[in-house]
Amino acid sequence: MRKVFKDFNKKPLALTKQETLDHLKTIIESKDAKKIKSDLYRGKYVKENGTKGDAVIEELNAFYHSKCAYCEDYSTVYIEHYRPKGRVIQTNHGGYFWLCYEWSNLLPTCHECNKIAGGKGDQFPIKKTHLTLKDCLENGEFSSNKINATYLNQQEEPYLLHPEIDEPKNFLGFEIDSHKKGIAIKELDGVNGRGFHTWNICNLNREDLLLKRYERVIDQIKDDLRKTFALLSKGAINKTDFRTEIKEIFVELEKSRRKKGIYVIEMVCN
Ligand SMILES: [Zn+2]
Incomplete structure (x- = not known):
């Protein structure tokens, strides 16, 4: 939301x-x-x-x-x-x-x-x-x-x-689903707060949504990595630039993790 x-x-x-x-x-x-x-x-x-x-x-x-x-x-x-x-x-x-x-x-x-x-x-x-x-x-x-x-x-x-x-972001954050089925929504304002009630009322942690959230994050990373490897194989960038680009992708990932509270790197490694 x-x-x-x-x-x-x-x-x-x-x-x-x-x-x-x-x-x-x-x-x-x-x-x-x-x-x-x-x-x-x-x-x-x-x-x-x-x-x-x-x-x-x-x-x-x-x-x-x-x-x-x-x-x-x-x-x-x-x-x-x-x-x-x-x-x-x-x-x-x-x-x-x-x-x-x-x-x-x-x-x-x-x-x-x-x-x-x-x-x-x-x-x-x-x-x-x-x-x-x-x-x-x-x-x-x-x-x-x-x-x-x-x-x-x-x-x-x-x-x-x-x-x-x-402002939903004051009440709702993200986390890795406990069964590792994708990315779940979690409340940020306590167990019985508005965040908890909202995801519970709308059933926002149903299985298809866990997977879709995961795919949205992973697909973007895969796309960025694929493009960078393609540039290297075409000779459009040298190995030094390649390393810099790959590092940049993971720096962005880390920023996203901090911002959204999503442990994306953990998911990618898994
Ligand atoms: Zn809906």
Whole structure:
């Protein structure tokens, strides 16, 4: 997970058009999350060539470089409601249905992070008390100031990090997986802190992710080494330059280890 700067006040047109606002009113009046339309929060539209697009997902992908907000995998076809829209499991809370079209509550995620079994699903543990619709009203009226994730996080203190509000690198680091299956995410703020809860809620140490993180690091090193050997064999560099280049690769590796807390050299040697 990494920090993303998304202006909560610059909402996609799909979320502010009259049809969406009218529909939100209907949902709030009925308090029925089943009425929520995914076409509206995805910003479904028809392109000039007749194919369908999702304006909100496209906009989120631009901010997140088409990566999942939680695991950073390149597979963002789902819109995740940071605060679950239909229910909050292990509580009596019926879900934050009034935030279904709220820009600061929408994150792009992969299927694995989004799904209920083995993913984040409807989990939303917090330190304080889950707010209800009436907590977000001002003088009995629906208040846009009180649906902003920044305001809500101050009130509720969720354990799950919000990549557009929190700085994930203060809470999450990396380490070699204890079973040597790849690179795992570890918490930096204590056993029961937000870092621990975040990787646990989103299952960020699932096997495929351990391996993908490892491959990303190793592939880069292999690529650098291959290029340097190729230069030597072509006679483009002499043996002294070759040694300097190889040393430089390992110096960079060591810097990366210190910066990220990843024991890459240990992995390469293994
Ligand atoms: Zn993911």
